[in-house]
Structure formats: structure tokens, C-alpha cells
Amino acid sequence: MTRTHSLADALAAVRAGEPVDADLATTLLACTGDDLAALQAIAAETRDTGLDAAGRSRQITYSRKVFIPLTRLCRDRCHYCTFVTVPGKLAREGRGMYLELDEVVDIARRGAALGCKEALFTLGDRPEARWAQAGEWLSARGYASTLDYVRAAAVAVLEDTGLLPHLNPGVMSAEEMRWLRPVAPSMGMMLETTSRRLFTEKGQPHHGSPDKDPLVRLQVLRDAGAERIPFTTGILVGIGETLEERAESIVAMAQVHRAHGHIQEVIVQNFRAKPDTAMRGTPDAEMTEFLAAVAVARVVLGPRMRVQAPPNLVSAQECAALIASGVDDWGGVSPLTPDHVNPERPWPNLDVLAEITAASGYTLTERITAQPPYVLGAAEWIDPALADHVAAVADPRTGLAADVIPRGRRWPAVA
Numbered sequence: 112m113t114r115t116h117s118l119a120d121a122l123a124a125v126r127a128g129e130p131v132d133a134d135l136a137t138t139l140l141a142c143t144g145d146d147l148a149a150l151q152a153i154a155a156e157t158r159d160t161g162l163d164a165a166g167r168s169r170q171i172t173y174s175r176k177v178f179i180p181l182t183r184l185c186r187d188r189c190h191y192c193t194f195v196t197v198p199g200k201l202a203r204e205g206r207g208m209y210l211e212l213d214e215v216v217d218i219a220r221r222g223a224a225l226g227c228k229e230a231l232f233t234l235g236d237r238p239e240a241r242w243a244q245a246g247e248w249l250s251a252r253g254y255a256s257t258l259d260y261v262r263a264a265a266v267a268v269l270e271d272t273g274l275l276p277h278l279n280p281g282v283m284s285a286e287e288m289r290w291l292r293p294v295a296p297s298m299g300m301m302l303e304t305t306s307r308r309l310f311t312e313k314g315q316p317h318h319g320s321p322d323k324d325p326l327v328r329l330q331v332l333r334d335a336g337a338e339r340i341p342f343t344t345g346i347l348v349g350i351g352e353t354l355e356e357r358a359e360s361i362v363a364m365a366q367v368h369r370a371h372g373h374i375q376e377v378i379v380q381n382f383r384a385k386p387d388t389a390m391r392g393t394p395d396a397e398m399t400e401f402l403a404a405v406a407v408a409r410v411v412l413g414p415r416m417r418v419q420a421p422p423n424l425v426s427a428q429e430c431a432a433l434i435a436s437g438v439d440d441w442g443g444v445s446p447l448t449p450d451h452v453n454p455e456r457p458w459p460n461l462d463v464l465a466e467i468t469a470a471s472g473y474t475l476t477e478r479i480t481a482q483p484p485y486v487l488g489a490a491e492w493i494d495p496a497l498a499d500h501v502a503a504v505a506d507p508r509t510g511l512a513a514d515v516i517p518r519g520r521r522w523p524a525v526a
């Protein structure tokens with residue numbers, strides 16, 4: 112792709128409200144200094160307009176959650192990932208291949224006591240396709256697959272604690288998503304990047320990870336839309352993608368959302384190097400580039416999209432810069448469990464996050480796992496089997512979180 116815009120022309124075009132295509136986005140992603148400040152101002156205004164239109168002016172949201180790492184086994188081998196492990200290591204540490212149901216429910220119960228309303232299930236992709244021990248663990252307990260077990264664990268959490276599951280188990284087929292929809296009001300999977308090069312070329316971070324083929328991931332995003340699932344996706348910034356590839360990734364998410372309306376939030380996540388990974392020597396995503404990526408995501412995706420950046424992957428000062436770049440959501444934040452994907456990066460205390468948010472002129476507001484428009488549009492977006500669970504923790508007027516401690520309730524099995 113050729114860059115046909117000067118930075119000044121590009122900023123003028125965005126300011127004039129012209130649609131931002133991949134070419135224009137590529138130019139904008141390179142903004143620094145005063146140009147970046149100008150881009151951020153446009154992005155922030157776009158966010159503010161969107162929040163005003165949604166009737167929730169100057170509110171930045173988060174979801175009070177527990178993180179449930181159902182299994183760390185995975186058939187992929189992403190070079191940036193410290194979450195993934197192998198059966199031998201688990202066995203040496205005296206851990207099981209998966210968390211047992213009682214361990215899952217225990218985490219959720221302790222979260223409920225602290226007012227958490229989301230149970231985030233993040234796990235490795237289809238470990239049974241690579242590890243016999245995973246398949247054996249599942250079949251010994253009567254589960255046909257990892258996703259079958261995810262479903263059972265989600266039901267246990269709903270019935271025992273009332274926390275709402277958000278499922279982030281990697282690539283799923285349309286049929287698998289249809290099967291999981293009655294147990295989770297939202298699901299997600301990071302697109303990561305549309306760069307096929309990072310998948311096909313030896314030495315690149317997604318080489319050897321079949322679930323990171325961007326063609327496969329884009330199909331998941333389309334399938335989730337066809338299944339009417341409120342879906343979270345996003346990009347991982349700084350894993351070796353070019354600015355063109357970063358721009359294409361953002362535009363691809365906008366396109367799939369235009370077709371189905373189901374992308375409830377887009378996460379712009381900065382790569383953080385982990386000592387025990389192949390990418391330990393790769394520098395962390397550079398802050399200027401990251402802020403430009405957030406701002407470009409905002410101007411490409413528009414005022415109605417929720418744009419999320421995690422507050423634990425940057426400093427408190429940098430959180431303010433994220434707000435200034437058009438973010439309106441901090442994602443899931445836990446008063447109990449670590450971010451198992453970024454275990455070296457503790458979440459800011461919720462009072463501190465509220466202060467950081469307030470210092471920028473915004474109010475930290477709790478939401479539930481599904482974003483407000485999907486809660487308010489539950490008839491179309493949320494399975495009837497979850498209606499009571501969602502209604503019990505949501506404010507019916509705003510679709511945000513109600514001030515309650517969740518309680519378990521029966522999950523009405525569907526045929």
C-alpha cells in the first residue's frame with residue numbers, strides 16, 4: 112500500500128469527517144508530537160460525542176471481574192505468550208491440566224463477595240488437539256472437548272454465583288459459538304493482526320500457531336456476527352506488524368462490525384515483553400505509536416464503538432494519555448485475581464483507577480460483561496436462558512451494572 116497523504120492533509124481529512132480508509136489510517140498511525148496531539152484531540156472529541164449520544168456523558172466504564180484460567184495448555188505457540196504451558200510442567204508443579212469445577216466456582220464465589228459480576232474464561236486454544244493428557248483429563252470427567260468443559264464451567268458459575276461468563280477460549284466454529292451462546296452474554300477473541308506474514312514466516316510470532324491465521328480469525332468474527340453474539344475483539348500493537356498492517360487490522364474490524372453490528376468493544380492492547388518467551392528481547396510497544404493506534408482506532412471505528420485499553424499495561428500517567436486518545440473503557444479489572452496473561456502487571460486498585468479517571472474529567476462507571484446497547488437490546492443479542500441472570504446484575508435503565516452482589520440462580524437448560 113502506498114501512502115498518498117501528507118500528515119497535514121490526513122489530519123484535515125479526519126477533522127472534516129471524511130471516512131478513514133486503510134491508506135489514511137496508515138498515515139495517521141505515524142503521527143508524533145503536535146500531529147499526534149491534534150489527532151488525539153479529534154479522537155477524544157469523537158469519543159465524547161458518542162458518549163453524549165448514548166446518554167452517558169463522560170463515563171468511562173470497567174467490568175468488575177474474576178479471571179478464570181480454565182486451562183493454560185494450548186495447541187498454539189505464540190512467541191509473546193507467557194500464559195501457555197505444557198503438561199510436564201503442570202505435573203511437576205502438582206497442578207491439573209484444567210481447573211476443576213470446584214476450583215472454578217471457588218474463584219467466582221470469592222469474586223461475588225467482592226461485587227464482581229463477570230467471570231472471564233480465558234484459556235488456551237483446543238489443547239486436546241496437541242496434548243493427549245488434555246484429552247484424557249476431559250474424557251475421564253465425561254467432557255467431549257475443551258469447549259464442552261467451558262460450557263459446563265460457565266453453567267456452574269451461573270448457578271452457583273450469578274457471575275456472568277465472558278468466554279475468551281480462542282478460535283471457535285459457528286456451531287461451537289451457537290452451543291455456547293446460552294451460557295455467556297458475551298464472548299471475544301482478539302483479531303491480533305491481519306498480517307498473514309506474521310503467521311506464515313518462520314521466526315515470526317504467530318508461526319506455528321494455527322489459530323492465529325488471520326483468515327481463520329476474521330471468519331470467527333463474521334460467524335460471531337451471524338450468530339448474534341455481542342463480541343469483543345481487538346489488536347495487539349507492537350508484535351512486528353507494519354503500520355500498514357496495523358491500519359488494515361483496524362479497518363477489518365470496522366468492516367465486520369458494519370456487516371453485523373455485534374462488535375461490542377475493540378481492545379487496543381500494547382505488547383509487553385515477557386522474560387520467559389521467545390519475544391523477551393523485543394522492545395515493548397512504543398508509547399507514542401500505541402497512543403496513535405488508540406486514536407486511529409477511535410476515528411476509524413467512530414463515536415459509537417467502545418474502545419478499550421487495559422489500565423494495567425501502562426503507568427498511571429499513561430492512562431491519562433489513553434483517555435486523551437479516545438479510550439472509553441478499561442475492560443475487566445479484578446479486585447481479586449491477577450491478569451494471568453500479564454501477570455507482572457497488577458491492576459490498579461479500583462479507587463486509584465477512579466481517581467486517575469476523575470483527574471481527566473471522567474467518572475469511572477461499572478458495567479457488566481455485555482456492553483449496554485446489547486443488554487438493552489437483549490431480545491436480539493442475549494439468549495433467553497440468561498435473561499434472569501443478566502437482569503439481576505444490570506440496571507434496566509442504562510444497561511450498566513446495578514449496585515448488587517450477584518447470587519446464583521438456576522440456569523434453565525435448553526434443548
Ligand SMILES: O=c1nc2n(C[C@H](O)[C@H](O)[C@H](O)CO)c3cc(O)ccc3cc-2c(=O)[nH]1
Nearest residue numbers: 174231279299300301343442443450452480
Ligand atoms: O485481564 C485480561 N482481560 C482480557 N480480556 C477480558 C476483558 O478485559 C473483559 O473481560 C471484556 O471487556 C468483557 O468485560 C479479553 C477479552 C476478550 O474477549 C479478548 C481478549 C482479552 C484479553 C484480556 C487480557 O489480556 N487480560
Ligand SMILES: C[C@H]1O[C@@H](n2cnc3c(N)ncnc32)[C@H](O)[C@@H]1O
Nearest residue numbers: 191192301347380381382383384452
Ligand atoms: C488474551 C490476549 O492477550 C494478549 N496477549 C498475549 N500475550 C501478550 C503480551 N505479551 N503482551 C500483551 N498482550 C498479550 C493477546 O492479544 C491475547 O489474545
Ligand code: SF4
Nearest residue numbers: 185187189192195235
Ligand atoms: S496467546 Fe492464546 S493461542 Fe497463543 S499461545 Fe497463548 S494461550 Fe495459546
